[in-house]
Amino acid sequence: MDTPLDTLTEQFRRLPGIGVKTARKLAYYIVQQSPDRVDEFIAAIRNAKENMHFCSICFNLSSKDPCPICSDDGRDHSIICVVETPQDVQAIERSGDYHGLYHVLHGALSPLDGIGVDDLRIKELLQRLGNTDVKEVIIATDPDVEGEATALYLARLLKTAGIRVTRIARGLPMGGDIEYADEATLAGAVANRQEM
Amino acid sequence: MDTPLDTLTEQFRRLPGIGVKTARKLAYYIVQQSPDRVDEFIAAIRNAKENMHFCSICFNLSSKDPCPICSDDGRDHSIICVVETPQDVQAIERSGDYHGLYHVLHGALSPLDGIGVDDLRIKELLQRLGNTDVKEVIIATDPDVEGEATALYLARLLKTAGIRVTRIARGLPMGGDIEYADEATLAGAVANRQEM
Numbered sequence: 088m089d090t091p092l093d094t095l096t097e098q099f100r101r102l103p104g105i106g107v108k109t110a111r112k113l114a115y116y117i118v119q120q121s122p123d124r125v126d127e128f129i130a131a132i133r134n135a136k137e138n139m140h141f142c143s144i145c146f147n148l149s150s151k152d153p154c155p156i157c158s159d160d161g162r163d164h165s166i167i168c169v170v171e172t173p174q175d176v177q178a179i180e181r182s183g184d185y186h187g188l189y190h191v192l193h194g195a196l197s198p199l200d201g202i203g204v205d206d207l208r209i210k211e212l213l214q215r216l217g218n219t220d221v222k223e224v225i226i227a228t229d230p231d232v233e234g235e236a237t238a239l240y241l242a243r244l245l246k247t248a249g250i251r252v253t254r255i256a257r258g259l260p261m262g263g264d265i266e267y268a269d270e271a272t273l274a275g276a277v278a279n280r281q282e283m
Numbered sequence: 284m285d286t287p288l289d290t291l292t293e294q295f296r297r298l299p300g301i302g303v304k305t306a307r308k309l310a311y312y313i314v315q316q317s318p319d320r321v322d323e324f325i326a327a328i329r330n331a332k333e334n335m336h337f338c339s340i341c342f343n344l345s346s347k348d349p350c351p352i353c354s355d356d357g358r359d360h361s362i363i364c365v366v367e368t369p370q371d372v373q374a375i376e377r378s379g380d381y382h383g384l385y386h387v388l389h390g391a392l393s394p395l396d397g398i399g400v401d402d403l404r405i406k407e408l409l410q411r412l413g414n415t416d417v418k419e420v421i422i423a424t425d426p427d428v429e430g431e432a433t434a435l436y437l438a439r440l441l442k443t444a445g446i447r448v449t450r451i452a453r454g455l456p457m458g459g460d461i462e463y464a465d466e467a468t469l470a471g472a473v474a475n476r477q478e479m
């Protein structure tokens with residue numbers, strides 16, 4: 088018979104990257120916290136779920152609509168960086184060098200998983216490009232099979248519409264090791280070599 | 284300014300073993316789940332927190348009082364295994380070879396952390412031993428500095444009271460953690476317990 092603790096363990100186990108041992112540890116931790124502490128945790132979950140929504144322009148997660156990035160006049164509104172997830176936006180923002188806008192597809196093309204063009208925010212991207220004066224679209228989907236397929240599809244689609252389309256560079260990561268780099272990464276790094 | 288998502292990330296980061304990247308991933312995951320799924324998660328937390336209590340006999344976590352182990356007549360009530368945490372009870376139960384009772388201290392002696400004799404359920408253990416006919420106490424505190432100190436303290440205390448005291452065998456590596464030991468090691472450690 089499952090106890091409430093087992094149920095909570097199972098709920099934690101369903102979170103991404105949480106195995107059964109971590110789930111158990113978290114469940115035990117939670118039930119041994121003070122009621123105030125648990126209420127605070129629950130309030131944070133509820134508050135995040137109720138107040139974070141998708142920006143109606145770029146589909147990033149935000150507590151405001153439009154999101155702070157889309158409504159920032161100090162940013163370059165002529166460049167849109169297309170990414171798969173809101174986490175990718177956050178990662179590029181942390182890198183600190185990009186000052187254009189974003190467009191979150193919410194996934195990548197993956198026929199095997201039944202994810203097609205209509206499941207991504209591609210129609211909304213085209214609409215957006217039709218309404219505004221965008222000079223360049225940077226495609227920053229993941230450099231894996233699905234991300235590359237999505238990048239190729241978007242590149243063809245947007246170039247026929249006469250928009251400059253670029254792809255983030257494939258190369259070795261900082262602190263990487265040539266000896267241990269995989270073939271595709273190395274081939275890409277050599278092909279994309281730059282003048283010094 | 285912190286968004287509700289940042290607040291939730293911070294809440295996740297405060298859980299044991301959750302770093303900032305995992306916390307961020309979990310927060311993004313939660314806000315992108317269906318409202319029903321999030322409600323289910325919150326209900327599991329609330330239900331576990333409200334319904335799991337300490338057994339008034341052994342101080343293990345249980346939704347019943349006395350807990351199913353203390354109230355099981357099929358178990359050997361003449362042996363008590365003393366552990367640091369409820370997770371340790373669960374780990375030994377999973378090893379499947381032990382059929383006595385437990386006593387959860389809720390910690391180990393650690394002067395540096397300000398945890399002394401009165402912060403553990405030692406008084407309750409003595410009371411319990413006074414009231415019932417216990418033949419043996421197995422001390423299954425962690426084989427680290429605090430666990431060993433606790434074991435030595437208890438051994439002296441209980442032997443002066445004329446009770447047989449054993450320590451689980453050093454089959455566990457020093458500095459290890461009972462909660463994460465594999466079943467065979469734990470079962471062997473219980474079977475090879477030695478006189479103190």
